[in-house]
Amino acid sequence: MKKKPVKERIIETALVMFEKHGYHGVTVDQIVDECGTSKGGFYHNFKSKDELLYHIHDVFISYLLNKAKETYDKESDPVSRLCAIITSFTKIFDLYKPHITVFYQESTYLKGDFEQQINEKRDEYRKLLFQAIREGQSSGDFRPEVPAEISTMAIMGMINWMYKWFKKEGELSIETIARIFNDMMLHSLLTEEALKSGKGEQFLLKTEPA
Structure with missing residues (x-):
């Protein structure tokens, strides 16, 4: 088997x-002892351990932000936009859970320009x-009395x-979890008129027949 880069x-x-x-x-x-490379190999790819930590953070945040932008441009109505963004946000845990775990455990150690760049992307998202x-x-789809900030x-x-x-090996698939999140948020945010008109119906949980 070919060795990874x-x-x-x-x-x-x-x-x-x-x-x-x-x-x-x-x-x-x-790190280099564990992965079987040299310090020269490490510093050829990363200037420091701090840059390595930044890269771990940046990989998933950049992916998440780009997916959200693609979704925003692709979808034409607010309900579909929000649900598609929530879905892509949820699915990132199936792709980058180790990166995200390290981020939340170790993000306080990211300083200077690295911290600023990550925070700017988080804020943009x-x-x-x-x-x-x-x-x-x-548009009248979401309840105005529920603050958008909250x-x-x-x-x-x-x-x-x-x-x-x-x-990943849990009982619920990542797609099911995303649908649950969307169902929860839509039932919290949609106006009665939007619910009655079937807005976001494709993102809601399906009622099992009795």
């Missing part, structure tokens, strides 16, 4: 070690989610907490 091996090894021992509990020497909700309020933070908090409990 050095950069990929370093990242995979660091993810396991950071998650188990913490960022400051792992040295560059330990939050604003896009907020905008979708506000547009739904303006709804935005509720969605982000609800989904982000998956890093604590989501397991």
Whole structure:
């Protein structure tokens, strides 16, 4: 079997070690020993351990932000936009759970420009989610009495907490979990008129026949 590229091996090894021992509990020497490369190989790909931590964070945040932008441009109505954004947000845990776990455990150690760049992308994502909700309020689809700011933070908090409990081998698929989240948020946000007209129906849980 062909050996994985050095950069990929370093990242995979660091993810396991950071998650188990913490960022400051792992040295560059330990990372290169564990993944079978050299310090030269490490510093050819990363200028420092801090840059490695930044890269781990940036990979999934950039992917998440790009997916949200694609969704926003693709969907034409606020309800579909919000649900598609929630779905892509949920599915990222099936792709990047180790990255996200390390992020929440070790993000306080990211400093300077690295911290600023990550925070700017997180803020851009939050604003896009907020905008979708506000547009739904303006169109009459979402209840205006439910503050968009709180709804935005509720969605982000609800989904982000998956890093604590989501397991790929669990009983529920990632698609089912996304549908549950969408169902919960739509029943909280949709106006009675929007519900009666069938807005977002394709994103709701299906009632089992008696």
